[in-house]
Amino acid sequence: MNKPLGVTVIRHIVDSQRLHPEATGDLSGLLNELVVAGKTISAEVNMAGLADILGMSGKTNIQGEKVQKLDEFANNTIKKRMARCGYLCVMTSEEEDDVIPVADGYEGKYTLAFDPLDGSTNIDVNVNIGTIFSVHRRRTPGGQGSKEDMLQRGRDQVAAGYILYGSSTMLVFTTGDGVQGFTLDPSVGEFYLSHPDIRTPERSKYLSINEGNRNYWPENVRGFVDLLKEKDQEKGRPYSCRYIGSLVADFHRNLISGGIFIYPRDSKNPKKPYGKLRLLYEAAPLAMLIEQAGGRAITDDGINILDIEPTDLHQRVPLIIGSKLDVDEAEGFLR
Numbered sequence: 001m002n003k004p005l006g007v008t009v010i011r012h013i014v015d016s017q018r019l020h021p022e023a024t025g026d027l028s029g030l031l032n033e034l035v036v037a038g039k040t041i042s043a044e045v046n047m048a049g050l051a052d053i054l055g056m057s058g059k060t061n062i063q064g065e066k067v068q069k070l071d072e073f074a075n076n077t078i079k080k081r082m083a084r085c086g087y088l089c090v091m092t093s094e095e096e097d098d099v100i101p102v103a104d105g106y107e108g109k110y111t112l113a114f115d116p117l118d119g120s121t122n123i124d125v126n127v128n129i130g131t132i133f134s135v136h137r138r139r140t141p142g143g144q145g146s147k148e149d150m151l152q153r154g155r156d157q158v159a160a161g162y163i164l165y166g167s168s169t170m171l172v173f174t175t176g177d178g179v180q181g182f183t184l185d186p187s188v189g190e191f192y193l194s195h196p197d198i199r200t201p202e203r204s205k206y207l208s209i210n211e212g213n214r215n216y217w218p219e220n221v222r223g224f225v226d227l228l229k230e231k232d233q234e235k236g237r238p239y240s241c242r243y244i245g246s247l248v249a250d251f252h253r254n255l256i257s258g259g260i261f262i263y264p265r266d267s268k269n270p271k272k273p274y275g276k277l278r279l280l281y282e283a284a285p286l287a288m289l290i291e292q293a294g295g296r297a298i299t300d301d302g303i304n305i306l307d308i309e310p311t312d313l314h315q316r317v318p319l320i321i322g323s324k325l326d327v328d329e330a331e332g333f334l335r
Protein backbone atom coordinates (compact mmCIF):
# COMPACT_ATOMS: atom_id res chain seq x y z
CA MET A 1 0.00 0.00 0.00
CA ASN A 2 1.47 3.39 -0.92
CA LYS A 3 0.72 5.88 1.79
CA PRO A 4 1.56 9.55 2.09
CA LEU A 5 3.31 10.81 5.22
CA GLY A 6 1.22 12.59 7.87
CA VAL A 7 -1.05 9.57 8.25
CA THR A 8 -1.81 8.72 11.87
CA VAL A 9 -1.73 5.11 12.97
CA ILE A 10 -5.48 5.16 13.60
CA ARG A 11 -6.09 6.51 10.06
CA HIS A 12 -3.84 3.79 8.67
CA ILE A 13 -5.65 1.02 10.58
CA VAL A 14 -9.08 2.31 9.51
CA ASP A 15 -7.96 2.66 5.86
CA SER A 16 -6.51 -0.88 5.87
CA GLN A 17 -9.79 -2.19 7.18
CA ARG A 18 -11.63 -0.66 4.23
CA LEU A 19 -9.69 -3.05 1.97
CA HIS A 20 -11.25 -5.95 3.88
CA PRO A 21 -15.01 -5.35 3.88
CA GLU A 22 -15.53 -8.71 5.62
CA ALA A 23 -13.54 -7.50 8.66
CA THR A 24 -15.49 -6.82 11.84
CA GLY A 25 -13.15 -4.11 13.10
CA ASP A 26 -12.05 -6.22 16.08
CA LEU A 27 -8.41 -6.40 15.03
CA SER A 28 -8.39 -2.64 14.42
CA GLY A 29 -9.90 -2.10 17.86
CA LEU A 30 -7.32 -4.38 19.44
CA LEU A 31 -4.42 -2.56 17.75
CA ASN A 32 -5.84 0.81 18.81
CA GLU A 33 -5.86 -0.32 22.43
CA LEU A 34 -2.28 -1.53 22.14
CA VAL A 35 -1.30 1.86 20.72
CA VAL A 36 -2.74 3.55 23.83
CA ALA A 37 -0.87 1.11 26.11
CA GLY A 38 2.34 1.86 24.16
CA LYS A 39 1.88 5.62 24.55
CA THR A 40 1.32 5.19 28.30
CA ILE A 41 4.50 3.11 28.68
CA SER A 42 6.44 5.55 26.50
CA ALA A 43 5.49 8.45 28.77
CA GLU A 44 6.64 6.50 31.83
CA VAL A 45 9.92 5.42 30.18
CA ASN A 46 10.64 9.05 29.28
CA MET A 47 10.08 10.08 32.90
CA ALA A 48 12.21 7.28 34.31
CA GLY A 49 15.49 9.19 34.14
CA LEU A 50 13.89 12.09 36.02
CA ALA A 51 12.46 9.93 38.75
CA ASP A 52 15.38 10.42 41.14
CA ILE A 53 15.60 14.15 40.51
CA LEU A 54 11.87 14.61 41.12
CA GLY A 55 11.98 12.55 44.27
CA MET A 56 9.92 9.73 42.85
CA SER A 57 12.28 6.86 43.56
CA GLY A 58 12.00 4.75 46.68
CA LYS A 59 8.77 3.25 47.87
CA THR A 60 6.31 6.08 47.15
CA ASN A 61 6.15 8.97 44.70
CA ILE A 62 5.10 12.52 45.44
CA GLN A 63 1.43 11.61 45.06
CA GLY A 64 1.93 8.97 47.72
CA GLU A 65 1.55 6.18 45.15
CA LYS A 66 3.73 3.11 45.19
CA VAL A 67 6.40 3.40 42.51
CA GLN A 68 6.57 0.38 40.24
CA LYS A 69 9.61 -0.85 38.43
CA LEU A 70 9.32 -0.01 34.73
CA ASP A 71 8.90 -3.62 33.63
CA GLU A 72 6.13 -4.16 36.17
CA PHE A 73 4.51 -0.90 35.10
CA ALA A 74 4.60 -1.98 31.44
CA ASN A 75 3.20 -5.41 32.27
CA ASN A 76 0.35 -3.99 34.37
CA THR A 77 -0.49 -1.31 31.82
CA ILE A 78 -0.92 -3.82 29.00
CA LYS A 79 -2.64 -6.41 31.16
CA LYS A 80 -5.22 -4.03 32.62
CA ARG A 81 -5.98 -2.20 29.38
CA MET A 82 -6.21 -5.32 27.24
CA ALA A 83 -8.21 -7.41 29.75
CA ARG A 84 -11.21 -5.14 29.17
CA CYS A 85 -10.72 -4.29 25.50
CA GLY A 86 -13.30 -6.88 24.48
CA TYR A 87 -11.23 -8.33 21.63
CA LEU A 88 -9.13 -10.89 23.52
CA CYS A 89 -9.90 -14.19 25.23
CA VAL A 90 -6.51 -14.82 26.91
CA MET A 91 -3.02 -13.35 27.15
CA THR A 92 0.57 -14.41 27.92
CA SER A 93 3.30 -12.15 29.21
CA GLU A 94 6.99 -12.74 29.72
CA GLU A 95 6.41 -11.50 33.27
CA GLU A 96 3.78 -14.12 34.21
CA ASP A 97 4.17 -17.88 34.56
CA ASP A 98 0.64 -18.82 33.55
CA VAL A 99 -1.86 -17.47 31.02
CA ILE A 100 -3.63 -14.21 31.94
CA PRO A 101 -7.43 -14.34 31.78
CA VAL A 102 -9.47 -11.41 30.45
CA ALA A 103 -12.26 -9.74 32.47
CA ASP A 104 -15.44 -11.80 32.62
CA GLY A 105 -17.95 -10.62 30.05
CA TYR A 106 -15.21 -9.10 27.84
CA GLU A 107 -14.14 -12.27 26.02
CA GLY A 108 -13.25 -11.79 22.36
CA LYS A 109 -11.82 -13.78 19.49
CA TYR A 110 -8.08 -13.02 19.63
CA THR A 111 -5.11 -13.91 21.85
CA LEU A 112 -2.18 -11.67 22.78
CA ALA A 113 1.37 -12.69 23.72
CA PHE A 114 3.69 -9.89 24.80
CA ASP A 115 7.08 -9.04 26.24
CA PRO A 116 6.14 -5.87 28.14
CA LEU A 117 9.64 -4.42 28.26
CA ASP A 118 12.27 -6.28 26.32
CA GLY A 119 15.91 -5.52 27.06
CA SER A 120 15.74 -5.73 30.85
CA THR A 121 19.45 -5.07 31.34
CA ASN A 122 19.06 -1.75 29.52
CA ILE A 123 16.06 -0.45 31.48
CA ASP A 124 17.97 1.60 34.03
CA VAL A 125 20.63 2.97 31.73
CA ASN A 126 18.64 4.98 29.19
CA VAL A 127 19.29 2.59 26.30
CA ASN A 128 16.58 1.48 23.87
CA ILE A 129 14.03 -1.00 25.15
CA GLY A 130 10.67 -2.03 23.73
CA THR A 131 7.36 -3.86 23.93
CA ILE A 132 6.92 -6.83 21.57
CA PHE A 133 3.48 -8.27 20.72
CA SER A 134 1.94 -11.16 18.83
CA VAL A 135 -1.75 -11.70 18.00
CA HIS A 136 -3.51 -14.94 17.02
CA ARG A 137 -7.11 -15.92 16.38
CA ARG A 138 -8.45 -18.14 19.19
CA ARG A 139 -8.83 -21.88 18.63
CA THR A 140 -11.42 -22.71 21.28
CA PRO A 141 -15.06 -21.80 20.62
CA GLY A 142 -15.96 -19.17 23.26
CA GLY A 143 -15.68 -17.86 26.81
CA GLN A 144 -12.27 -17.50 28.45
CA GLY A 145 -9.38 -18.72 26.34
CA SER A 146 -6.77 -21.24 27.47
CA LYS A 147 -3.19 -22.34 26.98
CA GLU A 148 -4.37 -24.19 23.87
CA ASP A 149 -5.29 -20.86 22.30
CA MET A 150 -1.86 -19.45 23.12
CA LEU A 151 0.22 -22.35 21.79
CA GLN A 152 0.05 -21.59 18.09
CA ARG A 153 2.61 -21.40 15.32
CA GLY A 154 4.09 -18.04 14.36
CA ARG A 155 2.84 -18.72 10.84
CA ASP A 156 -0.74 -18.30 12.11
CA GLN A 157 -0.22 -14.84 13.64
CA VAL A 158 -2.71 -12.25 12.41
CA ALA A 159 -0.62 -9.33 13.62
CA ALA A 160 2.79 -8.76 15.19
CA GLY A 161 4.92 -5.79 16.08
CA TYR A 162 6.76 -3.75 18.65
CA ILE A 163 6.94 -0.34 20.22
CA LEU A 164 10.50 0.88 20.59
CA TYR A 165 11.29 3.43 23.28
CA GLY A 166 14.39 5.20 22.03
CA SER A 167 15.54 8.59 20.83
CA SER A 168 11.96 8.72 19.61
CA THR A 169 9.18 6.21 20.23
CA MET A 170 8.31 4.06 17.23
CA LEU A 171 5.56 1.58 16.51
CA VAL A 172 6.37 -1.04 13.87
CA PHE A 173 3.77 -3.64 12.96
CA THR A 174 2.35 -5.94 10.33
CA THR A 175 -1.01 -7.52 9.76
CA GLY A 176 0.41 -9.72 6.98
CA ASP A 177 0.32 -6.96 4.39
CA GLY A 178 3.81 -5.47 4.65
CA VAL A 179 5.50 -3.69 7.54
CA GLN A 180 4.65 -0.13 8.53
CA GLY A 181 6.61 2.08 10.91
CA PHE A 182 5.15 5.02 12.84
CA THR A 183 6.92 7.63 14.96
CA LEU A 184 5.31 9.20 18.01
CA ASP A 185 5.02 12.97 17.99
CA PRO A 186 4.96 13.51 21.75
CA SER A 187 3.71 17.08 21.41
CA VAL A 188 0.37 15.85 20.06
CA GLY A 189 0.47 12.26 21.32
CA GLU A 190 0.01 10.73 17.86
CA PHE A 191 1.95 8.09 15.97
CA TYR A 192 2.52 9.24 12.37
CA LEU A 193 3.48 7.00 9.48
CA SER A 194 7.21 7.63 9.05
CA HIS A 195 8.44 4.36 7.50
CA PRO A 196 5.86 3.09 4.99
CA ASP A 197 6.30 -0.42 3.55
CA ILE A 198 9.62 -1.23 5.19
CA ARG A 199 11.88 -3.56 3.19
CA THR A 200 15.03 -4.83 4.79
CA PRO A 201 18.23 -4.88 2.65
CA GLU A 202 18.81 -8.29 1.05
CA ARG A 203 22.48 -8.38 2.04
CA SER A 204 23.77 -6.60 5.10
CA LYS A 205 26.97 -5.17 6.53
CA TYR A 206 26.25 -5.81 10.19
CA LEU A 207 26.47 -8.70 12.60
CA SER A 208 24.67 -8.65 15.97
CA ILE A 209 25.77 -11.34 18.41
CA ASN A 210 26.96 -11.39 22.01
CA GLU A 211 30.65 -12.17 21.40
CA GLY A 212 31.13 -12.53 25.15
CA ASN A 213 29.47 -15.93 24.81
CA ARG A 214 31.90 -17.19 22.16
CA ASN A 215 33.35 -19.90 24.37
CA TYR A 216 29.85 -21.26 24.98
CA TRP A 217 28.85 -21.46 21.29
CA PRO A 218 28.89 -24.65 19.25
CA GLU A 219 31.87 -25.03 16.90
CA ASN A 220 29.86 -24.34 13.73
CA VAL A 221 28.54 -21.01 15.06
CA ARG A 222 32.11 -19.93 15.88
CA GLY A 223 33.10 -20.87 12.33
CA PHE A 224 30.25 -18.87 10.79
CA VAL A 225 30.98 -15.77 12.86
CA ASP A 226 34.65 -16.02 11.86
CA LEU A 227 33.57 -16.20 8.21
CA LEU A 228 31.58 -12.96 8.55
CA LYS A 229 34.72 -11.28 9.86
CA GLU A 230 36.90 -12.43 6.98
CA LYS A 231 37.83 -10.05 4.19
CA ASP A 232 35.57 -10.61 1.16
CA GLN A 233 35.21 -7.64 -1.15
CA GLU A 234 32.32 -9.06 -3.13
CA LYS A 235 30.22 -9.62 -0.02
CA GLY A 236 31.31 -6.41 1.69
CA ARG A 237 33.16 -8.21 4.48
CA PRO A 238 34.33 -8.06 7.16
CA TYR A 239 30.98 -7.08 8.65
CA SER A 240 30.78 -4.54 11.44
CA CYS A 241 29.48 -5.61 14.81
CA ARG A 242 26.46 -3.91 16.45
CA TYR A 243 25.03 -5.39 19.65
CA ILE A 244 22.84 -3.39 22.00
CA GLY A 245 21.57 -6.28 24.13
CA SER A 246 17.89 -5.40 23.65
CA LEU A 247 16.58 -7.79 21.02
CA VAL A 248 13.94 -5.31 19.92
CA ALA A 249 16.53 -2.56 19.41
CA ASP A 250 19.04 -4.81 17.66
CA PHE A 251 16.25 -6.10 15.45
CA HIS A 252 15.00 -2.63 14.60
CA ARG A 253 18.45 -1.44 13.63
CA ASN A 254 18.97 -4.44 11.38
CA LEU A 255 15.48 -4.17 9.89
CA ILE A 256 16.20 -0.64 8.70
CA SER A 257 19.94 -0.87 7.89
CA GLY A 258 20.28 -4.59 7.10
CA GLY A 259 21.97 -7.03 9.44
CA ILE A 260 22.05 -10.53 10.82
CA PHE A 261 21.22 -11.12 14.49
CA ILE A 262 22.27 -14.44 16.02
CA TYR A 263 21.44 -15.81 19.47
CA PRO A 264 22.42 -19.47 19.10
CA ARG A 265 22.06 -22.39 21.45
CA ASP A 266 24.98 -22.35 23.87
CA SER A 267 26.31 -24.30 26.80
CA LYS A 268 25.02 -21.60 29.19
CA ASN A 269 21.47 -22.61 28.33
CA PRO A 270 21.89 -26.38 28.17
CA LYS A 271 18.25 -27.36 28.60
CA LYS A 272 16.25 -28.41 25.56
CA PRO A 273 14.92 -26.75 23.37
CA TYR A 274 18.00 -24.53 23.97
CA GLY A 275 18.63 -20.87 23.26
CA LYS A 276 17.79 -17.87 25.43
CA LEU A 277 15.12 -15.97 23.57
CA ARG A 278 11.44 -16.85 23.86
CA LEU A 279 9.43 -18.15 20.95
CA LEU A 280 5.93 -16.77 21.56
CA TYR A 281 6.63 -13.12 22.33
CA GLU A 282 10.16 -12.51 21.03
CA ALA A 283 11.19 -14.75 18.12
CA ALA A 284 7.83 -15.44 16.42
CA PRO A 285 6.54 -11.84 16.16
CA LEU A 286 9.93 -10.59 14.92
CA ALA A 287 10.04 -13.50 12.44
CA MET A 288 6.68 -12.43 10.99
CA LEU A 289 7.93 -8.85 10.66
CA ILE A 290 11.20 -9.83 9.00
CA GLU A 291 9.48 -12.14 6.48
CA GLN A 292 7.02 -9.39 5.65
CA ALA A 293 9.99 -7.06 5.10
CA GLY A 294 11.79 -9.53 2.79
CA GLY A 295 14.14 -11.15 5.31
CA ARG A 296 14.19 -14.53 7.08
CA ALA A 297 14.25 -16.08 10.55
CA ILE A 298 15.43 -19.62 11.37
CA THR A 299 16.79 -21.64 14.26
CA ASP A 300 20.49 -22.56 14.29
CA ASP A 301 19.52 -25.93 12.82
CA GLY A 302 17.64 -24.41 9.92
CA ILE A 303 13.99 -24.63 11.00
CA ASN A 304 11.82 -21.69 10.00
CA ILE A 305 10.83 -19.93 13.25
CA LEU A 306 7.27 -19.47 11.98
CA ASP A 307 6.83 -23.24 11.53
CA ILE A 308 7.62 -24.25 15.12
CA GLU A 309 4.66 -25.73 17.01
CA PRO A 310 5.01 -24.37 20.55
CA THR A 311 4.56 -26.72 23.46
CA ASP A 312 5.23 -24.28 26.29
CA LEU A 313 4.26 -20.64 26.92
CA HIS A 314 7.82 -19.61 27.72
CA GLN A 315 9.62 -21.90 25.29
CA ARG A 316 13.09 -20.74 24.26
CA VAL A 317 14.52 -20.95 20.78
CA PRO A 318 17.89 -20.36 19.08
CA LEU A 319 17.40 -17.44 16.69
CA ILE A 320 19.06 -16.32 13.46
CA ILE A 321 17.16 -13.40 11.96
CA GLY A 322 17.75 -10.67 9.43
CA SER A 323 18.76 -10.00 5.83
CA LYS A 324 17.77 -12.82 3.51
CA LEU A 325 21.12 -13.61 1.85
CA ASP A 326 22.91 -13.61 5.20
CA VAL A 327 20.41 -15.99 6.79
CA ASP A 328 20.56 -18.21 3.66
CA GLU A 329 24.32 -18.35 4.08
CA ALA A 330 24.06 -19.15 7.78
CA GLU A 331 21.62 -21.95 6.97
CA GLY A 332 24.04 -23.47 4.45
CA PHE A 333 27.06 -23.12 6.72
CA LEU A 334 25.51 -24.44 9.91
CA ARG A 335 23.80 -27.45 8.31
Ligand code: AHM
Binds near residue numbers: 094245246247248277
Ligand atom coordinates in the same frame (compact mmCIF):
# COMPACT_ATOMS: atom_id res chain seq x y z
P1 AHM B 1 14.71 -9.91 28.56
O1 AHM B 1 13.41 -10.22 27.91
O2 AHM B 1 14.77 -10.29 30.01
O3 AHM B 1 15.13 -8.51 28.34
O4 AHM B 1 15.84 -10.87 27.89
C1 AHM B 1 15.96 -10.95 26.54
C2 AHM B 1 17.14 -10.11 26.09
C3 AHM B 1 17.02 -9.68 24.66
O5 AHM B 1 16.42 -8.44 24.56
C4 AHM B 1 18.45 -9.61 24.21
O6 AHM B 1 18.59 -9.87 22.85
C5 AHM B 1 19.09 -10.68 25.02
O7 AHM B 1 18.29 -10.88 26.16
C6 AHM B 1 20.47 -10.28 25.45
O8 AHM B 1 21.04 -11.35 26.13
P2 AHM B 1 22.60 -11.37 26.50
O9 AHM B 1 22.79 -10.36 27.58
O10 AHM B 1 22.83 -12.78 26.95
O11 AHM B 1 23.36 -11.04 25.25
Ligand code: MG
Binds near residue numbers: 115117118120282
Ligand atom coordinates in the same frame (compact mmCIF):
# COMPACT_ATOMS: atom_id res chain seq x y z
MG1 MG C 1 12.55 -10.02 26.31
